[in-house]
Amino acid sequence: MTGAEIIIECLKAEGVDYVFGYPGGAVLHIYDAFYKQDDVKHILVRHEQGATHAADGYARSTGKAGVVLVTSGPGATNAVTGIATAFMDSIPMIVITGQVPKHLIGNDAFQEVDSVGITRPIVKHNFLVNDVNDIAETFKKAFYVATTGRPGPVVIDIPKDITAEKVAFEYPADIEMRSYNPTVKGHNGQIRRAVEMIKSAERPMIYTGGGVILGNGSEQLRTFTRTLGYPITQTLMGLGAFPASDPLSLGMLGMHGTYEANMGMHHCDVLIAIGARFDDRVTGSLEKFCPDARIIHIDVDPASISKNVKVDIPIVGEVAPILDSINSELAASAKPNNQAAIEKWWQQINEWRAQDCLEYDRSSDIIKPQFVVEELYNATNGEAFITSDVGQHQMFAAQYYGFDRPRQWINSGGLGTMGFGLPAAMGVQLAHPDAMVGCITGESSIQMCIQELSTCLQYSLPVKIINLNNGYMGMVRQWQEFFYEKRYAMSYFDSLPDFVAIAESYGHIGIKVEKPADVRPALDEAFKQKDRLVFLDFITDREENVYPMIPAGAGLNEMILV
Numbered sequence: 223m224t225g226a227e228i229i230i231e232c233l234k235a236e237g238v239d240y241v242f243g244y245p246g247g248a249v250l251h252i253y254d255a256f257y258k259q260d261d262v263k264h265i266l267v268r269h270e271q272g273a274t275h276a277a278d279g280y281a282r283s284t285g286k287a288g289v290v291l292v293t294s295g296p297g298a299t300n301a302v303t304g305i306a307t308a309f310m311d312s313i314p315m316i317v318i319t320g321q322v323p324k325h326l327i328g329n330d331a332f333q334e335v336d337s338v339g340i341t342r343p344i345v346k347h348n349f350l351v352n353d354v355n356d357i358a359e360t361f362k363k364a365f366y367v368a369t370t371g372r373p374g375p376v377v378i379d380i381p382k383d384i385t386a387e388k389v390a391f392e393y394p395a396d397i398e399m400r401s402y403n404p405t406v407k408g409h410n411g412q413i414r415r416a417v418e419m420i421k422s423a424e425r426p427m428i429y430t431g432g433g434v435i436l437g438n439g440s441e442q443l444r445t446f447t448r449t450l451g452y453p454i455t456q457t458l459m460g461l462g463a464f465p466a467s468d469p470l471s472l473g474m475l476g477m478h479g480t481y482e483a484n485m486g487m488h489h490c491d492v493l494i495a496i497g498a499r500f501d502d503r504v505t506g507s508l509e510k511f512c513p514d515a516r517i518i519h520i521d522v523d524p525a526s527i528s529k530n531v532k533v534d535i536p537i538v539g540e541v542a543p544i545l546d547s548i549n550s551e552l553a554a555s556a557k558p559n560n561q562a563a564i565e566k567w568w569q570q571i572n573e574w575r576a577q578d579c580l581e582y583d584r585s586s587d588i589i590k591p592q593f594v595v596e597e598l599y600n601a602t603n604g605e606a607f608i609t610s611d612v613g614q615h616q617m618f619a620a621q622y623y624g625f626d627r628p629r630q631w632i633n634s635g636g637l638g639t640m641g642f643g644l645p646a647a648m649g650v651q652l653a654h655p656d657a658m659v660g661c662i663t664g665e666s667s668i669q670m671c672i673q674e675l676s677t678c679l680q681y682s683l684p685v686k687i688i689n690l691n692n693g694y695m696g697m698v699r700q701w702q703e704f705f706y707e708k709r710y711a712m713s714y715f716d717s718l719p720d721f722v723a724i725a726e727s728y729g730h731i732g733i734k735v736e737k738p739a740d741v742r743p744a745l746d747e748a749f750k751q752k753d754r755l756v757f758l759d760f761i762t763d764r765e766e767n768v769y770p771m772i773p774a775g776a777g778l779n780e781m782i783l784v
Contacts (some may be wrong), residue, residue, distance in 0.1 A: 225354045225385040226251040228317070229388065229425045232361035233262045237288050240265055241654055242273040246293025248320025248333065251385035252565065264554045266654065268673040270297050272645040274304020275671065279314050279646030282632045282641045283607060284653045285438065287368050289659060294320045298379075299340065303639060306344040308375040310636025311459060312436055314368040316361075316377035317341075324352065335487030337379045346374030350720050354387040362394045362506030372523040373406025373436055408539035408547060411594040416494075416535050418738060423492035424563035426452045427775040429475065431636065433497020434522060438462070439541035440628040443496065446547050450565065453571055455483035458620055459635040462608075466624035467604075476504040477772045478617045480581035482571055483772070486682070486776040489570075491568060495519045498531040510777030520544050539624060542544055577603045579770050579783055581623055585721060588745045591615060591690045591762045595622040598660060598688060601745040606658035607650045610669030613645040614696035616767045619662040641670025647685040658686070658749060665691040665718055674730040686748050687757045689721060692764045699734040704782075725757035732757045 223231065229252055233241065242265045256264050267273040270292045277288025288308075298319040308315045318428045338350050347367045349360050357380070410502065420426065434443050440463045447454050447470055454464050455475040463750040464471055473480040475487055487493070495514040498504070504701075505511045511531060519526075519533040529537040537544055582592050586754040589629060595618050597604070608623055609632040610616040616633055625631045632650055635640040647661040662702050668689055678685055690696075698713040722732030732756050735744045748756035770781040 223250065224255070224358055224388050225257040225380070228354070228357045228389070228391050229361070229380075229385070230244040230255045230259055231391055231429065232358055232393060233289065236365050237286070238262050241289045241291050242267055242276040242280075242649070243291030244270050244273060244293070244297060245335070246320060248297075248322060248382045249291060249318075250365055252291065252318070252320070256656065261368035264291070265648075266677065267645065268676050269624050269671060270300035271641060271670050272474045272674045272677065273302050274317065275307065275639070275642050275645035275654075276317070276649035277315055278304060278308050278434065278642075278652045279609060279632050279649030281308075281313050281649075281770040282646070283629050283650045285629065287316050287365060289712060289723070290315065290317040292319055293333065293733065293766050294322055294337070295335050298335055300338040302344070303379065305341055305375050305640045307642060308544070308635045309346070309434060311634065312373050316364050316368055317375055317377045317380045319377060319582060321350070321379045321381040323379045325383075326401040327381065335442050337377060341377045341421060344375070345377050348377035348379065350379045351381070351384055354384045354389045356525065357384070358391060359397070362397045363399060366397050367401070367402060370453050371402075372433075372526075378702060381476045395493075397709045398714035405539045406500070406543060407523070408520070408537040408544040411561045412537045413544065413547050416537060417548060417555065418443050419492055419516060419518060419535060420450070420494060421555070421558035422471050422560065424451070424560055425489060425567045426450070426494065426564075427486050427490040427492075427493040428452050428454040428494045428496065428499055429487065430460045430463055430496045431457040432689070435459055435497075435628040437538075437541035438496060439497065439545055442542050442549060446545050446552075449549065449552055453486055453568070454533065455479070455487065457504055458633065459637075461499065462496050462625035462628045462630045465626040467626055471574075472558065472618055474489060477506070478621065478768050478770060481577045481770055481781060481783065483657065483774070484781060485574045488777065488779040490515050493517045493534070496545070497521060499526045503766060505531065506772050506778050506780070507775055553731050563752055574594045577783070585676055586763065587738065588763045589735065589741060589760055590651075591618045591692070591766055592760050593738060594688065594690060594741055594760050594762065595619055597660065597742045597745055598662070599623045601742060601749055602658050602660065606630075606660045607654065609633065609643045609647040609650060609659070609661045611670075612638040612640050612706070612760025613664050613667060614700065614766075615664045615667075615690040618690070640667040644685070645671050645674045648674060648681075648683050650717060651683045651685055652681070660688055661684045662688045662690065664692065664696060665689060665715060666695045677756070679729045684751065684757060685755050687755070689720070690756065690762050691759055692762045692766070693718065693719070694764060697768070703767070704771075704773070721757055721759040725755070730755040730757055732759065734759045736763070
């Protein structure tokens with residue numbers, strides 16, 4: 223087989239359904255091999271960034287690695303933002319980049335860039351294939367690295383001449399990498415110590431992140447939390463691992479988290495951190511973070527433990543088997559004697575809950591963005607996959623669409639990538655063709671990758687776009703209002719397009735909504751269109767802010783509530 227044909231066979235062997243890509247000279251042998259088979263489907267995007275985000279959305283919603291194919295030079299550099307997005311959120315992805323022929327590498331050849339060098343800081347690993355005989359083993363290693371331990375993107379850079387050379391094909395049954403052996407099971411002694419500390423807590427908090435979802439530990443987390451009856455809060459990336467509708471859930475924590483979640487974190491005496499990395503949007507000021515807490519940290523990545531916050535009991539390994547062990551220990555051990563303290567703690571939490579920090583003006587004759595998200599939840603019975611871009615609309619989605627299951631909420635948390643929402647929704651829709659998929663976006667973000675409306679038409683992807691259009695880069699404007707004395711430098715869009723006309727020009731349905739009374743009817747009409755993309759342009763309150771908010775440098779107990 224040619225190297226190009228071997229690449230296709232490797233993808234088949236790994237069970238790949240879709241490859242998202244854009245052709246160019248350096249990968250034409252591979253595209254020719256795609257043309258000759260039907261097992262692996264290729265999705266032609268309109269920009270390489272769209273390919274990476276679509277593969278990312280596919281990966282987040284399925285747990286499988288997303289696969290991308292781009293050409294050399296600008297094809298590879300256009301993919302960098304999406305690779306970094308996946309890296310920051312630990313999303314498994316294989317990115318195949320074409321390269322100029324081997325003898326031209328280093329000659330500044332046409333469309334040559336050092337893809338390995340450029341991507342090294344934003345991948346879990348990358349490979350430059352120098353021999354056609356190495357393709358199969360490289361792909362086996364790449365999928366193994368991308369999907370095990372702490373997942374992440376892997377780049378495979380392949381010179382064009384190698385894809386034309388011929389060799390016998392044999393895909394490895396398994397792979398061993400001496401330098402890469404991720405820990406699976408936690409240390410039994412540490413687990414027993416953790417159980418004793420958990421049982422001794424009087425003001426406990428369970429704090430979980432995206433690692434629970436990535437590690438398929440949601441069922442174990444639910445058992446753990448309900449067995450104890452302890453309050454739980456989740457990061458932006460962790461929403462859905464524990465049901466938002468469960469009374470034990472305090473909602474999201476952090477910069478735009480709920481009052482009860484942040485106050486509970488600040489005042490807890492035992493913090494159980496599971497699959498979370500203590501990032502700055504969660505902790506606020508590190509000096510003020512959880513001042514009275516003893517901390518247990520469960521994470522598959524040893525480099526994440528005590529990186530930002532020093533912990534008392536580290537447990538390295540995969541979330542699901544570690545929680546299985548903890549649940550077994552709890553079931554076999556005596557009940558803790560702290561029920562009176564726990565009841566008192568819940569009384570305090572319910573007092574914080576009574577603040578109703580997510581309340582907003584429901585009598586306004588202007589559409590409130592929170593209202594749109596609430597009505598979206600009602601129209602979909604909370605069952606839709608929701609993607610988002612980045613900004614105020616992302617926070618409103620996280621706060622007001624109650625996610626009850628894992629892999630339902632798809633957003634760029636770590637990198638905060640505008641343009642992510644629409645192509646990610648394409649990947650989700652392809653992975654779940656019969657599901658409702660909504661993309662909550664804003665008028666600034668949607669224009670970053672709006673050309674993917676063409677891809678949606680080509681592949682009949684009935685995504686519903688919920689555009690919360692306030693005429694501003696909303697989160698930029700909010701910060702300028704709070705911290706820059708309302709100097710709205712470059713945050714106002716005074717030349718916005720007619721989004722309905724744009725949607726219609728791409729062959730889709732466009733609906734403009736300007737009154738609160740029309741919000742639900744428009745959503746109902748959109749979701750009746752089972753086989754059509756609908757672009758809903760909601761004209762929302764121009765100056766609505768996201769509350770609560772923790773200013774930079776403040777502690778979790780120093781929220782701005784109104």
